[in-house]
Amino acid sequence: MGAIGAGIAALGAGLGVGLIGSRAMEAIARQPEAVSLIQRNMILTAALVEGAALFGIVVGMLAK
Amino acid sequence: MNFRYALIFTASLFISAFSLQAQDHGSSHDQDHSALSHEEHGDHEGSCCGQEEHSTEYDPVSTVMHHIADANEFHIWKDVHMPLPCILYAPGQGWSFFMSSKFHHGTLALDGYVLNHGRVNRVADPSFPKGEQHIDGVCHEARMVLDAKGAETEKDFYFVCLDGKPYQLDPPSTLDGGVLGGGLTSFYDFSITKNVFAMILASILLILVFSAVRKGYARNEGKAPSGIQSFFEPFFLFVKDEVTLPMIGEKHYERFQPFIMTLFFFILFCNLLGLIPFFPGSANITGNLGVTLTLAVFAFIITNINGNKDYWEHIFWMPGIPAWVKFILTPIEILSVFIKPFALMIRLFANISAGHIIILSLIGLIFVFGQNGENIGGVFAGGIVGGLFTAFMNLIELLVAFLQAFIFAILTASYIGAAVEEHHHEEAHH
Numbered sequence: 001m002g003a004i005g006a007g008i009a010a011l012g013a014g015l016g017v018g019l020i021g022s023r024a025m026e027a028i029a030r031q032p033e034a035v036s037l038i039q040r041n042m043i044l045t046a047a048l049v050e051g052a053a054l055f056g057i058v059v060g061m062l063a064k
Numbered sequence: 065m066n067f068r069y070a071l072i073f074t075a076s077l078f079i080s081a082f083s084l085q086a087q088d089h090g091s092s093h094d095q096d097h098s099a100l101s102h103e104e105h106g107d108h109e110g111s112c113c114g115q116e117e118h119s120t121e122y123d124p125v126s127t128v129m130h131h132i133a134d135a136n137e138f139h140i141w142k143d144v145h146m147p148l149p150c151i152l153y154a155p156g157q158g159w160s161f162f163m164s165s166k167f168h169h170g171t172l173a174l175d176g177y178v179l180n181h182g183r184v185n186r187v188a189d190p191s192f193p194k195g196e197q198h199i200d201g202v203c204h205e206a207r208m209v210l211d212a213k214g215a216e217t218e219k220d221f222y223f224v225c226l227d228g229k230p231y232q233l234d235p236p237s238t239l240d241g242g243v244l245g246g247g248l249t250s251f252y253d254f255s256i257t258k259n260v261f262a263m264i265l266a267s268i269l270l271i272l273v274f275s276a277v278r279k280g281y282a283r284n285e286g287k288a289p290s291g292i293q294s295f296f297e298p299f300f301l302f303v304k305d306e307v308t309l310p311m312i313g314e315k316h317y318e319r320f321q322p323f324i325m326t327l328f329f330f331i332l333f334c335n336l337l338g339l340i341p342f343f344p345g346s347a348n349i350t351g352n353l354g355v356t357l358t359l360a361v362f363a364f365i366i367t368n369i370n371g372n373k374d375y376w377e378h379i380f381w382m383p384g385i386p387a388w389v390k391f392i393l394t395p396i397e398i399l400s401v402f403i404k405p406f407a408l409m410i411r412l413f414a415n416i417s418a419g420h421i422i423i424l425s426l427i428g429l430i431f432v433f434g435q436n437g438e439n440i441g442g443v444f445a446g447g448i449v450g451g452l453f454t455a456f457m458n459l460i461e462l463l464v465a466f467l468q469a470f471i472f473a474i475l476t477a478s479y480i481g482a483a484v485e486e487h488h489h490e491e492a493h494h
Contacts, residue, residue: 044471047475051407
């Protein structure tokens with residue numbers, strides 16, 4: 001059961017990080033001069049999404 | 065400034081030495097089905113003694129877990145181990161100091177302490193003879209126990225066999241309160257373990273590199289950087305321009321620059337040392353909950369002691385919103401004060417551990433495909449597939465090593481930035 005939960009958590013994080021990445025690409029294409037600002041915030045947001053996923057994975061592993 | 069670095073390092077080394085690590089081998093799942101089925105037939109405690117336990121079967125899960133776990137000796141090559149000092153305390157027995165080489169690779173018991181899969185365990189039974197004892201070996205048994213919620217879960221038990229009699233082994237105490245399968249046991253392990261050794265090494269490396277850089281700055285004042293200084297200057301500028309300046313703000317960032325830089329470079333060096341697959345690397349330092357907990361506690365303390373009036377006001381009584389919303393928001397804000405460092409801890413631990421697990425699993429493909437050396441073609445196939453994927457994963461892990469150090473630093477900086485930010489009163493209305 002825990003492994004299934006971990007997989008679902010990874011799925012959610014994949015969707016989240018994918019959305020962040022695609023929107024960041026669009027934003028960079030629109031405003032190439034803001035690339036460093038967009039990149040920084042993209043990594044920051046991706047880290048937050050990933051944090052939520054890792055909670056799910058760790059809890060899933062603990063629940064066995 | 066140097067004093068502050070030294071303080072942070074020594075403090076983190078000490079706290080980590082308290083064996084907070086939750087991944088001691090006790091939580092690894094030895095898939096010992098023979099012992100389990102034996103138990104199901106209703107045998108009494110420690111019946112695994114005398115059974116032939118040394119199967120040559122390759123067990124991927126326990127091998128991987130053993131490699132990412134901490135150890136009381138540093139395994140270098142085949143039978144070569146680097147001995148590390150053991151500092152153990154058991155209530156009632158007092159302190160014990162010796163080198164891990166005195167265990168003779170787990171064939172001796174010393175004052176009730178036994179080396180079990182690289183970790184020191186203790187026999188809690190007072191009838192176990194003290195002093196040096198030749199032991200027959202350590203055996204393992206999985207049993208169903210009732211947990212706190214009354215549900216049956218499988219738990220691993222280890223026994224040391226002395227003259228055919230089994231004695232139950234206690235793993236070292238951990239501070240997880242039973243959440244991760246640990247808890248307080250009959251002894252405490254303050255040893256310089258493999259992780260602590262690698263962390264001391266990373267700290268020494270940092271001190272050597274950065275005193276050379278400091279000398280460079282003193283020598284080349286007002287001139288272009290030279291030597292190792294010019295290698296590190298882009299990193300310093302990166303931390304300043306991308307992390308502290310935008311996150312903390314022009315007015316306060318210089319105060320926190322040393323702390324953020326220390327975090328960044330310490331995590332970076334530990335991550336990179338952990339990626340080296342042979343001695344003196346290979347220790348899973350930042351993939352250890354004790355280490356990341358220490359770093360997160362520092363971030364938590366420094367954020368909150370620097371919090372100004374506005375910061376606390378926004379936590380306890382958010383201005384500019386209706387009163388009934390405040391009753392919902394205040395508990396959430398108070399929780400988030402603790403969740404933020406907790407997320408920092410889990411993020412670094414899980415990322416680095418996951419990377420190590422993936423690389424070790426790919427290496428394990430060689431043994432899985434090769435069926436313990438019986439299938440030579442499988443060994444080649446596993447070697448090629450596993451080797452190529454390992455090389456690929458190592459490159460990704462190199463990126464992750466930088467990225468996680470950066471993320472830890474930038475998130476800490478943003479928390480500090482939120483704590484020291486000065487709000488103008490006209491802004492408080494929206």
